[in-house]
Amino acid sequence: MxxxxxxxxxxxxxxxxxxxxxxxxxxxxxxxxxxxxxMTAFQGFMxxxxxxxxxxxxxxLQVILSHGSYLQMALMTLVANARxxxxxxxxxxxxxxDTPYWQRxxxxxxxxxxxxxxxIAQKGYLNPVYYYGATFISAAGWAFGTAAGVIAGNILxxxxxxxxxxxxxxxxxxxxxxxxxxDKAVLAVVxxxxxxxxxxRILPVVSGIPExxxxxxFTVLIAALAAVIKPVEEEEQx
Amino acid sequence: xxxxxxxxxxxxxxxxxxxxxxxxxxxxxxITNRFIRSFLYYVPYATLALMTFPAIIYASAxxxxxxxxxxxxxxxxxxxxxxxxxSGSCCIVVLIIELLLH
Numbered sequence: 001m002x003x004x005x006x007x008x009x010x011x012x013x014x015x016x017x018x019x020x021x022x023x024x025x026x027x028x029x030x031x032x033x034x035x036x037x038x039m040t041a042f043q044g045f046m047x048x049x050x051x052x053x054x055x056x057x058x059x060x061l062q063v064i065l066s067h068g069s070y071l072q073m074a075l076m077t078l079v080a081n082a083r084x085x086x087x088x089x090x091x092x093x094x095x096x097x098d099t100p101y102w103q104r105x106x107x108x109x110x111x112x113x114x115x116x117x118x119x120i121a122q123k124g125y126l127n128p129v130y131y132y133g134a135t136f137i138s139a140a141g142w143a144f145g146t147a148a149g150v151i152a153g154n155i156l157x158x159x160x161x162x163x164x165x166x167x168x169x170x171x172x173x174x175x176x177x178x179x180x181x182x183d184k185a186v187l188a189v190v191x192x193x194x195x196x197x198x199x200x201r202i203l204p205v206v207s208g209i210p211e212x213x214x215x216x217x218f219t220v221l222i223a224a225l226a227a228v229i230k231p232v233e234e235e236e237q238x
Numbered sequence: 239x240x241x242x243x244x245x246x247x248x249x250x251x252x253x254x255x256x257x258x259x260x261x262x263x264x265x266x267x268x269i270t271n272r273f274i275r276s277f278l279y280y281v282p283y284a285t286l287a288l289m290t291f292p293a294i295i296y297a298s299a300x301x302x303x304x305x306x307x308x309x310x311x312x313x314x315x316x317x318x319x320x321x322x323x324x325s326g327s328c329c330i331v332v333l334i335i336e337l338l339l340h
Contacts, residue, residue: 022321022322025322026325029325029329039243043243043244043247046247047247047250047251050247050248050250050251050254050255051250051251051254052254053254055282055285055286055289056250056254057250058289059285059289060246060250062289063246064243064246070245070246070249073246073249073250073253074249074250074252074253076250077249077250077253077254077257078253078257079281079285080285081253081254081257081258082257082278082281082282082285083278083281083282084254084257084258085257085258085260085261085269085278086269086275086278086279087258088257088258088259088260088261088262088265089261089265089267089268089269090268091261091262092261092262092265093268095262101263104259104262104263105259105262105263107262108255108258108259108262108263109255109258109259111258158299159298159299159336159340160333162297162298162299162332162336163298163303163329163332163333163336164329164333165297166294166297166298166304166307166328166329166331166332167325167326167328167329168325169290169293169294169297169307169308169311169325169328170307170311170324170325170326170327170328170329171321171324171325172286172289172290173290173308173311173312173315173324173325173328174311174314174315174319174320174321174324174325175282175286175321176282176283176286176287176290176315177311177312177315177316178315178316178318179283180283181316181318185280186280186283189280189283189284189287190283190284190287191287192284192287193283193284193285193286193287193288193291194287194288194290194291194292196288197287197288197289197291197292197293198291198292201292214288215285215288215289218284218288219281219284219285219288222280222284222288223277223278223280223281223283223284224277226276226280226284227273227276227277227279227280228273230276231272231273231275231276232272232275232276232279
């Protein structure tokens with residue numbers, strides 16, 4: 001096998017530093033939410049290490065909180081991480097055709113919005129070793145930040161912890177609102193999401209369904225409806 | 239909380255790993271089906287919207303604080319502020335209002 005030329009592990013770690021710092025703060029608030037779900041610092045550390053996903057882990061937390069089934073956990077994680085399927089398709093084009101499977105799998109573990117953007121920004125084929133470097137430091141920031149959040153959640157008074165936890169929702173808003181501003185169809189999807197979520201808490205029958213399951217059902221319904229009414233153009237996707 | 243928290247973690251980790259690696263190993267070619275592409279494009283917006291509101295309002299000790307954080311977050315994100323600014327502001331708004339009501 002011929003190695004792909006390009007930046008190596010050390011450069012990957014260096015380029016991963018800003019990502020790791022961002023992850024440290026985001027995962028800290030996730031850790032506070034995990035503490036509220038009754039998880040320990042080590043459990044939070046492991047949850048973050050194996051998932052490396054903010055929305056995915058938060059979605060999973062809803063299942064843990066509602067004592068849902070393992071199937072619900074699998075579905076919830078699937079829905080919340082569905083966008084990685086799309087990213088994975090573009091990502092696979094960045095590998096030299098002779099990149100072995102095990103290297104693809106190792107890189108695939110760390111497809112996140114930020115690391116994906118870093119990989120796509122590289123010229124030519126991606127050197128997996130460079131990606132390992134960026135992944136190593138980012139995943140460390142993510143996992144240790146989560147553990148620190150759980151610990152802080154245990155120490156801080158409840159009202160301060162819940163205030164810090166609000167930052168997580170702020171991050172979700174920072175992801176969806178700019179998209180809604182650019183694209184009217186996305187705006188409709190976001191508003192439909194807010195409305196369905198609010199109504200489903202009040203309406204009889206629907207409010208009896210566990211929150212995790214409600215999110216799965218409404219996500220599929222809203223996204224499918226939007227895909228039928230307003231299919232995306234080819235150039236809207238990378 | 240029962241002892242099966244580790245199984246939850248294992249299940250979520252497996253699903254996360256598989257969904258990321260499916261295209262890298264099996265699909266390899268870009269997805270061409272327009273409905274599936276569109277569906278996957280809208281999914282994150284729908285699911286994040288569902289998880290954010292009204293959960294943000296009930297997350298804090300006082301619903302007023304949560305509602306104010308939601309309004310602040312939407313306005314700042316609409317104005318194109320960075321992720322850290324938006325989330326930090328939500329957090330500060332909640333803390334200030336809760337401190338006043340505490």
